[in-house]
Amino acid sequence: xxxxxxxxxxxxxxxxxxxxxxxxxxxxxxxxxxxxxxxxxxxxxxxxxxxxxxxxxxxxxxxxxxxxxxxxxxxxxxxxxxxxxxxxxxxxxxxxxxxxxxxxxxxxxxxxxxxxxxxxxxxxxxxxxxxxxx
Numbered sequence: 001x002x003x004x005x006x007x008x009x010x011x012x013x014x015x016x017x018x019x020x021x022x023x024x025x026x027x028x029x030x031x032x033x034x035x036x037x038x039x040x041x042x043x044x045x046x047x048x049x050x051x052x053x054x055x056x057x058x059x060x061x062x063x064x065x066x067x068x069x070x071x072x073x074x075x076x077x078x079x080x081x082x083x084x085x086x087x088x089x090x091x092x093x094x095x096x097x098x099x100x101x102x103x104x105x106x107x108x109x110x111x112x113x114x115x116x117x118x119x120x121x122x123x124x125x126x127x128x129x130x131x132x133x134x
Contacts, residue, residue, distance in 0.1 A: 051100030
């Protein structure tokens with residue numbers, strides 16, 4: 001991680017990796033890593049055929065950007081819709097959602113929580129394995 005005054009450049013090798021049975025997530029900017037509190041920014045990899053359970057964030061909006069792969073996004077308990085690279089998904093505070101990788105390759109997503117905070121809850125989940133940076 002490189003600091004330039006109050007600015008930071010971070011790489012995946014600089015941060016913890018949170019590993020779940022569905023894939024992994026790395027928060028490249030949040031209060032813990034860069035000191036950023038207004039929002040957090042993470043890279044998610046969902047393995048083929050895997051997805052995370054239906055949940056919501058009662059105190060934050062979530063934005064998901066699909067970098068590569070294909071999947072299905074459930075929003076507000078409506079039937080899932082197909083997602084593909086280039087999609088930006090806005091999930092307002094409190095809305096239930098889930099994401100499933102329907103492809104044969106990993107589904108790579110960028111996620112933003114606004115404000116930051118929900119990422120800390122992931123660290124306390126019983127099924128998480130936290131791998132520190134190298």
